[in-house]
Amino acid sequence: MSSLPAPFTAAHRSYVKRLYRRILTNELDWIVQRDLWRARALAIRAEFERNRDVHDPRALAALFAKAEAALADRKHPDPYRPPEAPDGTKWERNLPPPVGPLFDHETYNEEHGRAGH
Numbered sequence: 001m002s003s004l005p006a007p008f009t010a011a012h013r014s015y016v017k018r019l020y021r022r023i024l025t026n027e028l029d030w031i032v033q034r035d036l037w038r039a040r041a042l043a044i045r046a047e048f049e050r051n052r053d054v055h056d057p058r059a060l061a062a063l064f065a066k067a068e069a070a071l072a073d074r075k076h077p078d079p080y081r082p083p084e085a086p087d088g089t090k091w092e093r094n095l096p097p098p099v100g101p102l103f104d105h106e107t108y109n110e111e112h113g114r115a116g117h
Contacts, residue, residue: 008055019067020048029076 023044031037051063083090108114 015064016048019064019071020044023067023071026071026074026076026079029079030074 024041027040027044028037031040054060054063081088085091
């Protein structure tokens with residue numbers, strides 16, 4: 001894990017938000033049904049709220065290390081990708097034709113002595 005931001009800064013808040021989002025997204029990869037996932041999301045939110053008042057930087061670092069390790073252990077092997085996102089199932093499928101001019105084969109053949117090809 002890279003160095004953690006200083007506690008109670010904008011970078012710290014951003015890190016906590018990203019960690020929370022990554023955990024929720026990973027849980028959604030495991031639990032597809034939203035009603036079942038919602039119960040798990042509430043439990044995750046309760047855990048974050050329970051640790052909201054921790055102000056000791058060492059305790060925060062330990063909590064973050066524990067959360068990152070738990071996320072790494074529970075990481076889904078085949079996470080959901082939106083179909084039209086890069087690596088999605090529809091990525092670059094049915095691309096529109098190029099807008100540029102079309103190649104004039106007849107003119108080319110006449111200019112190069114290949115009439116009738």
